[in-house]
Amino acid sequence: MAINEKVLSNYMNYIDVFIILLFLIFIAPLIIPRFLLMNILAWSMLAYAFSLMYGFLGYLSLGELAFFAIGSYIMFLPLDPIINLILAIIAGFLFAILVGPIIVRKGGAYYALTNLSLSVVIYYLVLYFLKDYTGGFEGRRVILRGVIDFTLRDNVFIAIVIIFTLIFLFYKILSNSTFATMLKAIRENEIRMQFLGYNTLRIKLLAYSIHGGMASLGGACLVLSQAYASATTYTPIFNSEIVVASMLGGVQSLYGPLIGTFVYIWTKHILGAVYGLGWEVIVGAMLVIIVVATKEQGICGLIERLLKPYIHVLMSR
Amino acid sequence: MDPILFIQVTVNGLCIGLILALVALGLSLTFGKLKIINLSHLLFYALGAYIVYTSSMLWNNFLYGILIGFLVCFTLGALSEIALRRLYGKSIEYTLICTQGLLFIGTDFIKRIWGLDFKAVVPPSELRIIIPFLEMEFYRIFVALVCLISFLTMTLFFKKTMWGKIIVAFIDNDEHLQAIGINPNIATLMIFAIGSALAALGGGLHAPISAPYPYMAMEMTGYTFATIVVGGLGSIMGTIVGGIVLGLAYAYSGFIQPYLSPIVVFVTMFIILVLRPEGLLGSRT
Numbered sequence: 001m002a003i004n005e006k007v008l009s010n011y012m013n014y015i016d017v018f019i020i021l022l023f024l025i026f027i028a029p030l031i032i033p034r035f036l037l038m039n040i041l042a043w044s045m046l047a048y049a050f051s052l053m054y055g056f057l058g059y060l061s062l063g064e065l066a067f068f069a070i071g072s073y074i075m076f077l078p079l080d081p082i083i084n085l086i087l088a089i090i091a092g093f094l095f096a097i098l099v100g101p102i103i104v105r106k107g108g109a110y111y112a113l114t115n116l117s118l119s120v121v122i123y124y125l126v127l128y129f130l131k132d133y134t135g136g137f138e139g140r141r142v143i144l145r146g147v148i149d150f151t152l153r154d155n156v157f158i159a160i161v162i163i164f165t166l167i168f169l170f171y172k173i174l175s176n177s178t179f180a181t182m183l184k185a186i187r188e189n190e191i192r193m194q195f196l197g198y199n200t201l202r203i204k205l206l207a208y209s210i211h212g213g214m215a216s217l218g219g220a221c222l223v224l225s226q227a228y229a230s231a232t233t234y235t236p237i238f239n240s241e242i243v244v245a246s247m248l249g250g251v252q253s254l255y256g257p258l259i260g261t262f263v264y265i266w267t268k269h270i271l272g273a274v275y276g277l278g279w280e281v282i283v284g285a286m287l288v289i290i291v292v293a294t295k296e297q298g299i300c301g302l303i304e305r306l307l308k309p310y311i312h313v314l315m316s317r
Numbered sequence: 318m319d320p321i322l323f324i325q326v327t328v329n330g331l332c333i334g335l336i337l338a339l340v341a342l343g344l345s346l347t348f349g350k351l352k353i354i355n356l357s358h359l360l361f362y363a364l365g366a367y368i369v370y371t372s373s374m375l376w377n378n379f380l381y382g383i384l385i386g387f388l389v390c391f392t393l394g395a396l397s398e399i400a401l402r403r404l405y406g407k408s409i410e411y412t413l414i415c416t417q418g419l420l421f422i423g424t425d426f427i428k429r430i431w432g433l434d435f436k437a438v439v440p441p442s443e444l445r446i447i448i449p450f451l452e453m454e455f456y457r458i459f460v461a462l463v464c465l466i467s468f469l470t471m472t473l474f475f476k477k478t479m480w481g482k483i484i485v486a487f488i489d490n491d492e493h494l495q496a497i498g499i500n501p502n503i504a505t506l507m508i509f510a511i512g513s514a515l516a517a518l519g520g521g522l523h524a525p526i527s528a529p530y531p532y533m534a535m536e537m538t539g540y541t542f543a544t545i546v547v548g549g550l551g552s553i554m555g556t557i558v559g560g561i562v563l564g565l566a567y568a569y570s571g572f573i574q575p576y577l578s579p580i581v582v583f584v585t586m587f588i589i590l591v592l593r594p595e596g597l598l599g600s601r602t
Contacts, residue, residue: 106594121580121583125580284425
């Protein structure tokens with residue numbers, strides 16, 4: 001593991017993870033309400049999972065909520081919440097391995113729509129056929145009391161911030177690794193990768209299952225923050241919101257999904273409170289303007305492009 | 318199963334499937350040929366349904382609403398092509414995001430104009446007569462007939478008229494069309510206008526069966542995508558076949574258990590995608 005040692009020894013590269021942790025714990029609760037912040041963090045884990053597949057591999061999915069739902073309803077198992085969190089990762093991972101060989105065969109519309117059908121199937125299973133367990137439309141409350149008492153809001157908040165930071169750290173290490181390079185190579189030319197001797201299906205399957213684990217951990221965190229889950233959260237229509245939130249921030253950049261989810265959910269909440277039913281026109285207009293103005297790079301891409309000359313100066317010193 | 322019940326369910330399925338095909342036709346042509354996902358196309362479906370509602374409220378007339386919706390959406394579709402023209406040649410995700418934004422804006426306008434609640438639309442009394450023996454409303458058969466007639470008209474339009482031939486030629490080979498000396502913008506304009514008008518027709522016919530509400534456009538998105546993928550991208554006949562297959566699957570499974578029908582529709586799409594990724598009647602390239 002020579003590469004990993006090199007990556008980890010250069011700890012100054014990871015100073016931003018630490019800054020984000022401190023920011024989320026001490027400064028962010030002053031700006032936005034804490035329940036909203038926990039919501040944003042849970043959804044941004046899903047956005048990171050989405051951009052793992054879309055940013056590196058170029059596979060756009062319209063069914064991320066399938067994994068989100070799996071992770072959420074794992075939290076209802078009558079076990080210790082911490083064990084449930086770990087089980088959520090494993091369940092998402094295993095489910096992705098189970099369905100992955102069919103789904104990741106092709107990109108484009110094939111991948112997007114097979115994921116969508118997965119999401120629809122899971123939504124209606126949750127809504128009706130597993131109603132006794134999930135609570136269906138009305139939802140169910142869950143009391144999260146184990147080794148750590150998650151009924152206290154402070155504990156929940158710290159736990160979600162730590163989980164998010166770990167996911168962010170994982171994503172950052174992943175984006176510097178050879179694995180990410182292989183995914184990018186598959187995006188550019190898959191047949192060429194096969195000629196080089198790589199089993200591309202296996203690489204894509206691994207990426208897909210990692211994304212499944214991340215997404216279902218996000219779902220588990222959503223239940224952890226609310227102690228409640230209703231099937232309406234996983235309505236297949238909302239799948240496009242994940243795409244929108246990630247694209248808003250910029251899927252290619254590291255902070256993009258976090259910032260995109262933050263902007264999207266925050267504006268939605270604020271505008272929903274201020275204008276009542278008029279939030280959609282503003283979100284829609286914002287979306288079109290930002291995507292057109294930044295040429296698909298999102299907010300982060302735009303900032304990076306603007307700061308590029310200055311960063312270059314800083315790096316050279 | 319009781320044979321009369323079987324016929325009822327089958328007619329229901331055909332009715333839903335043909336409406337799906339009507340709505341999906343424009344989307345199929347734009348997605349298959351122009352390579353843009355035009356989610357704002359679904360707005361015309363909602364608009365058609367709401368115009369029918371308005372006309373049945375104001376003048377107590379159902380058919381005027383369908384006619385007005387057809388004409389209004391024909392014009393608006395042509396206008397939307399002029400706005401969306403700059404999306405040609407961009408990546409498919411880019412078009413998805415932009416048109417998603419337009420869908421949001423349009424949904425908001427619908428909410429502002431017509432309000433949030435479900436609207437009930439009553440079909441005209443002469444179409445509400447109950448057929449003896451079958452014990453079902455004539456309206457469902459009327460819907461199926463209107464859809465079939467409009468598809469027949471479309472086929473004749475594509476085969477016999479100059480405008481239709483331009484569109485077919487554009488779908489087949491747009492560079493060749495340009496070489497002959499015809500502006501391909503005419504063809505794209507016609508595709509958008511006709512597709513939107515047909516979506517409005519589908520929405521108008523669907524309004525009495527399902528009550529119009531602001532999010533009906535978003536709810537329809539998944540089904541129309543399933544339709545065009547099952548039938549084959551960019552194929553007119555394929556869209557009809559896809560719509561009928563999904564409509565029948567929807568109706569038969571909904572007869573067994575209402576919540577089963579979306580699952581069966583999307584599982585059908587999944588299986589067809591896995592077995593034939595280019596769709597039932599799509600060309601294998």
